[in-house]
Amino acid sequence: MEPNQQSGTELRTGVATYVIEAIVAFCIIIMGAVVLQGSRALGSGWTSDGPGSGYFPFYIGVILCISGAGTLYQALFGKNRNTEVFVDSEQLKRVLSVLLPALVYVLIIQFIGLYVASAFYIALFMIILGKFSRIKSVLTALIVVVLFFFMFEVWFKVPLFKGYFDPLSFLGY
Amino acid sequence: MEELNSLFHGFSVILTPMNILLMFVGIILGVLIGVLPGLGGANGVAILLPLTFTMTPVSAIIMLSCIYWGALFGGAITSILFNIPGEPWSVATTFDGYPMAQNGQAGAALTAAFTSSFIGAFVAVVMITFLAPLVARFALKFGPPEFFAVYLLTFCSFVGMGKGSPFKILASMAIGFALAAVGMDTVTGQLRLTFGIPDLMRGFDFLIAVIGLFGIGEILLSMEEGLAFNGKSGKINAKVVLETWKRLPKYWMTSIRSSLIGIWMGITPGGATPASFMSYGLAKKMSKDGAKFGTGKIEGVIAPETAAHAAGTSALLPMLALGIPGSPTAAVLLGGLLIWGLQPGPLLFVEQKDFVWGLIASMYLGNLVGLIVVLTTVPLFASILRIPFSIIAPVIVVICAIGAYTVHNAMLDIWFMMGFGVVGYLFKKLDYPLAPLVLALVLGDKAEDSFRQAMLVSQGEVSIMWSNPLVGGITALALILLLWPLISRVLAKIRPPKKTKFAAEQPVD
Numbered sequence: 295m296e297p298n299q300q301s302g303t304e305l306r307t308g309v310a311t312y313v314i315e316a317i318v319a320f321c322i323i324i325m326g327a328v329v330l331q332g333s334r335a336l337g338s339g340w341t342s343d344g345p346g347s348g349y350f351p352f353y354i355g356v357i358l359c360i361s362g363a364g365t366l367y368q369a370l371f372g373k374n375r376n377t378e379v380f381v382d383s384e385q386l387k388r389v390l391s392v393l394l395p396a397l398v399y400v401l402i403i404q405f406i407g408l409y410v411a412s413a414f415y416i417a418l419f420m421i422i423l424g425k426f427s428r429i430k431s432v433l434t435a436l437i438v439v440v441l442f443f444f445m446f447e448v449w450f451k452v453p454l455f456k457g458y459f460d461p462l463s464f465l466g467y
Numbered sequence: 468m469e470e471l472n473s474l475f476h477g478f479s480v481i482l483t484p485m486n487i488l489l490m491f492v493g494i495i496l497g498v499l500i501g502v503l504p505g506l507g508g509a510n511g512v513a514i515l516l517p518l519t520f521t522m523t524p525v526s527a528i529i530m531l532s533c534i535y536w537g538a539l540f541g542g543a544i545t546s547i548l549f550n551i552p553g554e555p556w557s558v559a560t561t562f563d564g565y566p567m568a569q570n571g572q573a574g575a576a577l578t579a580a581f582t583s584s585f586i587g588a589f590v591a592v593v594m595i596t597f598l599a600p601l602v603a604r605f606a607l608k609f610g611p612p613e614f615f616a617v618y619l620l621t622f623c624s625f626v627g628m629g630k631g632s633p634f635k636i637l638a639s640m641a642i643g644f645a646l647a648a649v650g651m652d653t654v655t656g657q658l659r660l661t662f663g664i665p666d667l668m669r670g671f672d673f674l675i676a677v678i679g680l681f682g683i684g685e686i687l688l689s690m691e692e693g694l695a696f697n698g699k700s701g702k703i704n705a706k707v708v709l710e711t712w713k714r715l716p717k718y719w720m721t722s723i724r725s726s727l728i729g730i731w732m733g734i735t736p737g738g739a740t741p742a743s744f745m746s747y748g749l750a751k752k753m754s755k756d757g758a759k760f761g762t763g764k765i766e767g768v769i770a771p772e773t774a775a776h777a778a779g780t781s782a783l784l785p786m787l788a789l790g791i792p793g794s795p796t797a798a799v800l801l802g803g804l805l806i807w808g809l810q811p812g813p814l815l816f817v818e819q820k821d822f823v824w825g826l827i828a829s830m831y832l833g834n835l836v837g838l839i840v841v842l843t844t845v846p847l848f849a850s851i852l853r854i855p856f857s858i859i860a861p862v863i864v865v866i867c868a869i870g871a872y873t874v875h876n877a878m879l880d881i882w883f884m885m886g887f888g889v890v891g892y893l894f895k896k897l898d899y900p901l902a903p904l905v906l907a908l909v910l911g912d913k914a915e916d917s918f919r920q921a922m923l924v925s926q927g928e929v930s931i932m933w934s935n936p937l938v939g940g941i942t943a944l945a946l947i948l949l950l951w952p953l954i955s956r957v958l959a960k961i962r963p964p965k966k967t968k969f970a971a972e973q974p975v976d
Contacts, residue, residue, distance in 0.1 A: 315897055322638050329645050332660040345922055347657045350915045351648040357641040364634035385691045392690045396864050400881050412865040424857025450518045452873055
């Protein structure tokens, strides 16, 4: 893809892929250890009536640890260690510009509900990141949200979370 | 011809105006999902699953399976016109589809893609019609050890047939199993791995995982590439369609071969993506002008599309007959069955005749409707990709959030979905396959149940897995597949293998 090649010709700085690879593998080992610990607490052996609750998860934990260790070894000491840059700063900025607003959006949903939060989120995303005019952005956001409202609440009768702020409660939705 | 009678009964079940309408709605939503980056077959069906909670199971499965067919069709539009595969299984379609569009043959390429998708799906549905009842009848004799052996085979074949590091496949699968274990133990009723957090009692729903891993993860990936769409315009008129159809019968051999590859890869959990690559590779090798592949040969469009659709369709066979899905999307459909109160597995063919044959009949009709819809509305869907990404991205995040919320009406699920999204992004970048994770999350509890039941029967003797030729054969095959990465290494030492050209180009699904 073209934009990717353009950013490739510039000097790309960032963390090498094998470092991320190793970190992820390490997280998998930790997850395996947690599962092992949890299933041992449940009883990972055989009970009088067959395998206990923790028997199956115990071996899943073992597989997690083994595969994590294998990947960790391949990442750090393997023959073809991947030293390419995992993400450069430009790419990271772009990813975070989607991820962070999305996290804020999820946080806001807890208070003002899915519909209102979605409208704000789409409008602000378009104004700040898409550089659209305010009227266009607000209109698009409203159209999308009203469409969803009809689709979920009216046509398919699936109620969504509305939070503390429910301007249409008098209609029974 | 008992199957044909049942099939006609199925047609009589689904041919109501409401169901036909749902079919069209499903196909259009599906193509939309297939065209939009970030939404695909699996997470699209997962997000729209809650919409069907109030429908009858037959209407619900018709709509959902039509969404799936639509997504399969939709992937081809973006690959041919924009050189952007909307779905992983349409990557191979870009090799020859986009050059054809550049040569001004976009209409012919699209017609060829859609028609061969239809043919692939049709062959696979015919196969399902006659084979699925047989498999189900056979599977009625299965006990817990046999079922566990089949589960084992499903998961081991990911290791044996997958591309990339076997450690990563194992890790991805084990994460799925570990997440599936969280919550109430189905046998003893104990709480497992909840670490005292009451919200974890419900466990991790795989629908949340699917929406996060495939939806949010894909959005983050597309954003990283800084997508700018500049596509060819796709005009299709009746003349182009007819002219292309005249050219297609010449390639009947490619169609048949690709359908067979697709069916095989679909029933075994190889999936649509490797099927499309394998079929493209074989077509290139066996065609007279294989050297010209990549410059816009119509055969290079027919081969991957036929195989992808055949695989996508036949992935439903093990789901219907055994209750074991062959792909993430089939897994989501299986989750739907459970929600509608149906027990997937061989008994479905005995107890829920209307449902099963309605579904099979809707596969025939749905693909026909799909072919008509996409041939007539391509320009409309192509224009969707001209909508700037800064509008599409937030809307897709909103759709994912709504989809995650509606599964259990729980706010925590939206957070989990975002978490899965980040994991999906990392895993995609590091070549961890996501399909084993999803299937393990769906099948984890069932696989464990059948294992524990088998152990109860045998008083804890593992040798029950070899107690008769059937279960022993399946178990042995599973173990061979599990150890295949090691075996193939040993074989390679003994005699050097032939180099496969496409190995490097194949992504992990």
